[in-house]
Amino acid sequence: MSRAASAFKVLVSHPNVPTPALELLRSRGAETIICQSVPPSREEILKKVPGVDAIYWAHYQPLNAGILDAAGPQLRCVSTMSSGLDYADIPEFQKRKIPLGHTPGVVKNSVADLAIGLMIAAGRHFHAGRTEIERSQWKVEQINWMMGQEIRDSVIGFFGFGGISQAIAKRLQCWDVAKIIYHTRTRKENDGDFKAEHVPFETLLKESDFLVVAAPLTNETREKFSAKAFELMKKTSVFVNVARGGLVNQTDLHDALTTGKIFAAGLDVTTPEPLPADSPLLKLPNCVILPHMGTQTMKTTIEMSLLAANNILNCIEGKPMIRPAY
Numbered sequence: 001m002s003r004a005a006s007a008f009k010v011l012v013s014h015p016n017v018p019t020p021a022l023e024l025l026r027s028r029g030a031e032t033i034i035c036q037s038v039p040p041s042r043e044e045i046l047k048k049v050p051g052v053d054a055i056y057w058a059h060y061q062p063l064n065a066g067i068l069d070a071a072g073p074q075l076r077c078v079s080t081m082s083s084g085l086d087y088a089d090i091p092e093f094q095k096r097k098i099p100l101g102h103t104p105g106v107v108k109n110s111v112a113d114l115a116i117g118l119m120i121a122a123g124r125h126f127h128a129g130r131t132e133i134e135r136s137q138w139k140v141e142q143i144n145w146m147m148g149q150e151i152r153d154s155v156i157g158f159f160g161f162g163g164i165s166q167a168i169a170k171r172l173q174c175w176d177v178a179k180i181i182y183h184t185r186t187r188k189e190n191d192g193d194f195k196a197e198h199v200p201f202e203t204l205l206k207e208s209d210f211l212v213v214a215a216p217l218t219n220e221t222r223e224k225f226s227a228k229a230f231e232l233m234k235k236t237s238v239f240v241n242v243a244r245g246g247l248v249n250q251t252d253l254h255d256a257l258t259t260g261k262i263f264a265a266g267l268d269v270t271t272p273e274p275l276p277a278d279s280p281l282l283k284l285p286n287c288v289i290l291p292h293m294g295t296q297t298m299k300t301t302i303e304m305s306l307l308a309a310n311n312i313l314n315c316i317e318g319k320p321m322i323r324p325a326y
């Protein structure tokens with residue numbers, strides 16, 4: 001264990017941060033100031049944050065100038081406990097030269113597992129099938145009932161080809177897929193490891209049998225999947241989003257699912273979150289929706305929490321963050 005830094009204060013924005021991460025911070029000299037509200041209350045954060053050396057941001061509320069101003073000029077660093085940073089005002093951190101860390105990498109396995117679950121659940125009518133049982137509509141005598149899409153012999157397309165997409169591609173190596181294609185701004189050096197091919201966005205849309213979205217939400221990717229995109233996709237295609245709801249125009253997705261432009265969708269992320277219980281998307285038989293639980297396993301949550309703590313500790317101890325955001 002490295003030398004304990006002199007005492008410093010860390011504001012922890014959520015009471016459920018795993019104990020190993022809190023113990024790690026304390027073992028290296030941190031006094032942890034833990035917010036108790038669930039869901040986190042901005043009022044409590046603003047009350048407790050003045051004077052801290054570091055902020056451990058463990059939820060998805062805006063992380064912006066308001067929080068940095070309230071913390072004060074002694075603030076040395078912030079780490080989120082998330083991979084995505086769409087809720088953080090990164091330019092504001094850059095302007096103030098405050099290091100910001102996050103937790104990509106460690107999320108890839110649990111999100112990849114869930115994405116494959118969604119590919120199958122949406123492609124094979126898990127939601128509609130369950131509903132039919134509840135409605136006593138189990139039509140097992142009909143040979144063409146609940147016909148779904150198979151992963152075998154399919155073209156699997158990825159929008160984004162970072163850690164999560166690559167973890168999915170790695171898992172699919174033994175699923176007898178026809179081809180793996182992906183679209184990113186630039187070609188990935190290691191795509192050959194996954195027998196994947198870089199293609200233009202339009203080709204991704206036209207050729208994918210399963211299209212998985214696993215890219216950050218930025219100004220460039222916002223609503224990238226709208227009517228124009230769904231129009232180009234195969235009528236038999238399955239659309240899966242494990243990234244952020246904001247990459248999709250949900251009204252257009254609803255239209256694509258109800259008019260047969262695409263076959264089905266599996267979503268772990270929506271806009272807004274939580275999705276209102278009366279959302280029209282929830283009424284669709286060909287849409288499987290989960291409450292943003294890609295990283296919800298104990299193993300991954302602990303890994304994320306430790307990485308966030310280590311980002312902060314590195315910074316306090318004068319070393320580069322393990323996963324800096326910029």
Ligand SMILES: O=C(O)C(=O)CO
Pocket residue numbers: 081082083084085107292293294295296
């Ligand atoms: O880490 C993230 O950004 C997540 O969305 C967790 O599911």
